[in-house]
Amino acid sequence: MQNTLLELQDLTVRFGGLCAVNKLNMKVNTGEAVGLIGPNGAGKTTAFNLVVGVYKPSEGKVIFDNEDITGLPPNEICKKGIGRTFQVVKPFGKMTVLQNIMAGAFVNTAKTQEARQIASEVMEKMGLQSKRDKLAASLTIPERKRLEMAKALATRPKLMLLDEVLAGLNPTEIQDAVLLIKSMIKDGVTILMIEHVLQATMAICERIVVLNYGQKLAEGTPEQVTGNEEVIKAYLGDDYA
Amino acid sequence: MGFLSVVANGLSMGAIYGLIALGLTLIFGIMRIINFAQGALLMLSMMVSYWLWAATGINPYILVIIVGPIMFAVGYICERCLIKPVLDEQKDVREPVAVLLLTAALAIVLENAALMVFGADYVMAKTSFSTSTIALGPVTVSAARFYGLIIALLAAGIFYLFLHRTQVGCNIRATGQDRNAAALMGIDVPKTYAIAFGIGTALLSVAAVVLIPFYYVHPSVGAVFMTKAFIVVVLGGLGSIPGAVLGGVIIGLIESIGAQYMAATLTAMLVYLVFLLVLFVKPTGIFGSPYDW
Amino acid sequence: MIEKNNKKTIILWAGLAVILLLIPMFVTKPYFLHVIIMCLLWAYLATSWNIIGGFAGQLSLGHGIYTAVGAYVTVMLFNTLGLSPWLGMFIAGAVAVLISLVIGFPTFGLRGAYYALATVAISEGVIVLINSIGDVGKFHVGGAEGLILKTVGNSWAAFQFSSKVPYYYIILILLVLGIIAAKKIKDSRLGYYLVALREDEDAAAAIGINVRNNKLIAGAISAFMTALGGVFYAMLIRYLEPNAVAGAVSMSTQMVFMTIVGGAGTVFGPVIGGILLSLVSEFIRFYLGGQLMGLHLFVYGLIVLIIIIKQPSGIIALFDKLKERLSREQH
Ligand SMILES: Nc1ncnc2c1ncn2[C@@H]1O[C@H](COP(=O)(O)OP(=O)(O)O)[C@@H](O)[C@H]1O
Numbered sequence: 001m002q003n004t005l006l007e008l009q010d011l012t013v014r015f016g017g018l019c020a021v022n023k024l025n026m027k028v029n030t031g032e033a034v035g036l037i038g039p040n041g042a043g044k045t046t047a048f049n050l051v052v053g054v055y056k057p058s059e060g061k062v063i064f065d066n067e068d069i070t071g072l073p074p075n076e077i078c079k080k081g082i083g084r085t086f087q088v089v090k091p092f093g094k095m096t097v098l099q100n101i102m103a104g105a106f107v108n109t110a111k112t113q114e115a116r117q118i119a120s121e122v123m124e125k126m127g128l129q130s131k132r133d134k135l136a137a138s139l140t141i142p143e144r145k146r147l148e149m150a151k152a153l154a155t156r157p158k159l160m161l162l163d164e165v166l167a168g169l170n171p172t173e174i175q176d177a178v179l180l181i182k183s184m185i186k187d188g189v190t191i192l193m194i195e196h197v198l199q200a201t202m203a204i205c206e207r208i209v210v211l212n213y214g215q216k217l218a219e220g221t222p223e224q225v226t227g228n229e230e231v232i233k234a235y236l237g238d239d240y241a
Numbered sequence: 242m243g244f245l246s247v248v249a250n251g252l253s254m255g256a257i258y259g260l261i262a263l264g265l266t267l268i269f270g271i272m273r274i275i276n277f278a279q280g281a282l283l284m285l286s287m288m289v290s291y292w293l294w295a296a297t298g299i300n301p302y303i304l305v306i307i308v309g310p311i312m313f314a315v316g317y318i319c320e321r322c323l324i325k326p327v328l329d330e331q332k333d334v335r336e337p338v339a340v341l342l343l344t345a346a347l348a349i350v351l352e353n354a355a356l357m358v359f360g361a362d363y364v365m366a367k368t369s370f371s372t373s374t375i376a377l378g379p380v381t382v383s384a385a386r387f388y389g390l391i392i393a394l395l396a397a398g399i400f401y402l403f404l405h406r407t408q409v410g411c412n413i414r415a416t417g418q419d420r421n422a423a424a425l426m427g428i429d430v431p432k433t434y435a436i437a438f439g440i441g442t443a444l445l446s447v448a449a450v451v452l453i454p455f456y457y458v459h460p461s462v463g464a465v466f467m468t469k470a471f472i473v474v475v476l477g478g479l480g481s482i483p484g485a486v487l488g489g490v491i492i493g494l495i496e497s498i499g500a501q502y503m504a505a506t507l508t509a510m511l512v513y514l515v516f517l518l519v520l521f522v523k524p525t526g527i528f529g530s531p532y533d534w
Numbered sequence: 535m536i537e538k539n540n541k542k543t544i545i546l547w548a549g550l551a552v553i554l555l556l557i558p559m560f561v562t563k564p565y566f567l568h569v570i571i572m573c574l575l576w577a578y579l580a581t582s583w584n585i586i587g588g589f590a591g592q593l594s595l596g597h598g599i600y601t602a603v604g605a606y607v608t609v610m611l612f613n614t615l616g617l618s619p620w621l622g623m624f625i626a627g628a629v630a631v632l633i634s635l636v637i638g639f640p641t642f643g644l645r646g647a648y649y650a651l652a653t654v655a656i657s658e659g660v661i662v663l664i665n666s667i668g669d670v671g672k673f674h675v676g677g678a679e680g681l682i683l684k685t686v687g688n689s690w691a692a693f694q695f696s697s698k699v700p701y702y703y704i705i706l707i708l709l710v711l712g713i714i715a716a717k718k719i720k721d722s723r724l725g726y727y728l729v730a731l732r733e734d735e736d737a738a739a740a741i742g743i744n745v746r747n748n749k750l751i752a753g754a755i756s757a758f759m760t761a762l763g764g765v766f767y768a769m770l771i772r773y774l775e776p777n778a779v780a781g782a783v784s785m786s787t788q789m790v791f792m793t794i795v796g797g798a799g800t801v802f803g804p805v806i807g808g809i810l811l812s813l814v815s816e817f818i819r820f821y822l823g824g825q826l827m828g829l830h831l832f833v834y835g836l837i838v839l840i841i842i843i844k845q846p847s848g849i850i851a852l853f854d855k856l857k858e859r860l861s862r863e864q865h
């Protein structure tokens with residue numbers, strides 16, 4: 001028995017004349033890990049921003065946990081249980097790593113002590129404990145990406161939206177990050193991730209949705225999707241199909 | 242005075258407010274710095290213009306070819322020697338508050354330096370057209386104010402063309418949109434900052450030469466204009482050139498028309514009231530967008 | 535190791551407390567005690583400003599509004615109705631909170647600069663307003679001439695004393711309470727939220743922070759605290775001159791200068807900045823005040839300018855560097 005956690009219904013947004021996301025329909029089931037791929041500018045990040053309320057959709061609905069959350073502001077959506085990372089990471093530069101994560105943990109508690117407790121656990125899981133008292137502004141790129149996930153994880157989300165958290169990492173760093181994401185899944189967090197690194201995506205996700213020009217181009221298991229002619233065309237151009 | 246003359250006076254004062262706001266908006270748009278020294282630099286321009294006029298007797302409007310470059314240099318040097326070091330040190334700080342305070346301190350230094358050097362006297366460049374009027378059909382307007390209106394609008398127009406038609410102008414706009422991308426495109430961002438600050442200051446020299454024939458100069462004259470410029474900038478929308486001009490004209494009109502029907506302090510209050518109203522109804526101003534800055 | 539350090543700090547604090555408590559015994563000249571009182575008042579005002587300006591990074595350049603509201607409301611209530619300033623200050627504080635919400639509501643949804651510009655313009659408006667109002671109903675406001683506090687002689691109920699000593703202890707307590715409030719806020723959820731939204735509003739919203747509401751709360755707390763400072767000012771000086779109580783140069787900008795010079799966003803930065811700059815200012819006024827017009831403010835501006843250029847993140851950063859070096863040497 002599969003339980004739908006997130007459902008997008010005809011989700012559409014226009015920026016002036018540009019239709020950045022066009023009638024997107026998709027579902028994410030509880031406990032699943034779904035990949036969202038597509039060429040640059042396909043509208044993946046915009047789709048995330050629609051889900052979390054940064055943009056209000058021109059049309060369509062976002063259903064989360066059987067509740068219509070369309071048009072709620074980002075902070076409310078976070079409280080409903082959706083965490084997200086930013087493609088361009090946004091650490092709180094003048095706060096330490098622990099304080100960054102604590103800021104996220106405060107969603108679930110008003111007590112500083114409890115928030116520190118939650119944050120410490122998350123920090124350890126994300127392998128950031130050695131950076132505990134470092135200012136976030138002083139972190140390296142891979143560390144920043146991990147902090148980005150840690151902040152979101154500290155809000156204890158049911159669904160985590162990961163926006164290119166593997167981009168810019170070297171192969172060993174990617175391996176580490178994949179393990180981290182897998183451990184998140186094991187802890188019961190549902191994952192929807194945007195990724196360009198296909199191998200890693202295939203290692204994590206059982207289902208992949210392909211976006212092109214704001215529209216859903218294909219959907220299926222990693223094997224189905226990579227074998228799909230339309231997808232190959234979108235990525236490599238007509239000549240290769 | 243007939244109603245149309247009142248309107249004409251309001252327009253000319255408004256255009257001058259707009260011009261001052263233009264410098265503010267430019268510097269803010271490019272560097273994200275609210276320049277609190279804008280008023281004091283206007284005072285400095287007026288002082289320099291006045292003393293040049295008093296020494297040479299040349300038509301103040303012509304003096305702009307001397308005062309303009311002087312003020313550009315002043316702005317350029319201020320940016321290089323005072324603002325840049327702080328900006329560099331604070332580059333990972335989101336809002337460069339220290340820089341803003343630096344300009345406020347600079348304003349205090351300039352105003353009091355002027356007080357020390359020139360004393361608290363009120364002076365005005367009494368030219369041949371200071372008190373004469375011009376008849377435009379049914380409307381009579383003060384000549385100095387009419388010329389002021391024309392020159393201010395002209396300066397705003399030239400400034401607009403400069404930003405959109407010249408290489409330096411494009412560099413400035415590109416830096417304003419995304420300083421990192423601009424740097425990647427080979428634009429010398431620090432230099433562009435200094436140039437923008439210089440131009441923002443040079444614009445004040447135009448305001449200064451059109452003001453001195455009919456407006457008294459004194460060390461704290463800048464404060465009056467700066468608050469107006471702030472209101473104008475918010476009214477028109479931060480970073481918008483047409484917004485600055487239009488906002489200036491609105492304030493100028495409210496003041497001149499208001500002064501016909503009510504006490505001076507009430508007129509002043511009216512300006513703030515309109516400001517509050519706009520803030521509530523359309524907080525980003527007439528041409529502004531909340532995400533631009 | 536930690537034990538020893540703890541003991542050391544406790545001794546340090548206790549020593550400081552004793553000195554502060556004993557100051558009136560040694561400083562017997564009213565002028566010098568007045569200077570010290572003003573230092574503490576400025577330290578308190580900077581601490582109040584720091585809640586919204588430092589922690590939350592929302593640049594208010596109109597905090598003179600709140601000192602003015604604190605001072606005027608309390609004095610008007612006392613002069614006309616005989617209401618004790620100890621009660622009047624809470625009404626004044628409530629009015630200040632209300633005003634902070636009116637200013638914050640339209641501007642806090644926008645990016646920072648709008649708020650800064652709005653506070654400048656609105657505070658100028660308030661100054662024009664105070665300068666032009668003679669009376670409101672039976673309440674005397676005084677317009678440009680200013681408002682004089684009715685004196686009733688030595689009286690705790692009326693917050694009026696013939697000696698400076700009670701004022702000293704009152705402002706000392708107010709400052710200590712202010713510092714404790716700042717510390718509590720900094721270590722609480724609100725404090726974390728304020729710093730987070732200061733650093734990045736989008737990232738703050740993404741972890742569930744209601745950006746506008748938290749700014750409004752910080753603004754209200756700051757306004758309330760500042761208004762109490764205004765009340766104290768009114769009781770100490772007993773004469774309210776609109777431009778001195780509400781003015782940009784004399785009030786609003788001062789609080790910002792002091793906080794930035796000391797170190798914005800820290801608990802003790804504003805205290806250091808407030809004490810230091812008011813000492814500098816008093817010192818210059820004492821030696822240069824009677825001379826060439828403009829000289830003392832010129833020098834004051836120059837000193838602030840130099841401190842900002844040399845130490846943009848505030849004097850407190852120097853202490854941090856020092857502490858770091860010491861701890862490195864110990865290891
Ligand atoms: N706020 C916006 N205003 C206008 N256009 C936008 C905005 N955000 C994104 N876009 C456009 O929408 C398209 C999709 O962008 P995005 O979702 O970032 O793509 P990606 O799939 O690479 O994440 C792009 O063409 C982008 O330029």
Ligand SMILES: [Mg+2]
Nearest residue numbers: 044045046087
């Ligand atoms: Mg993207």
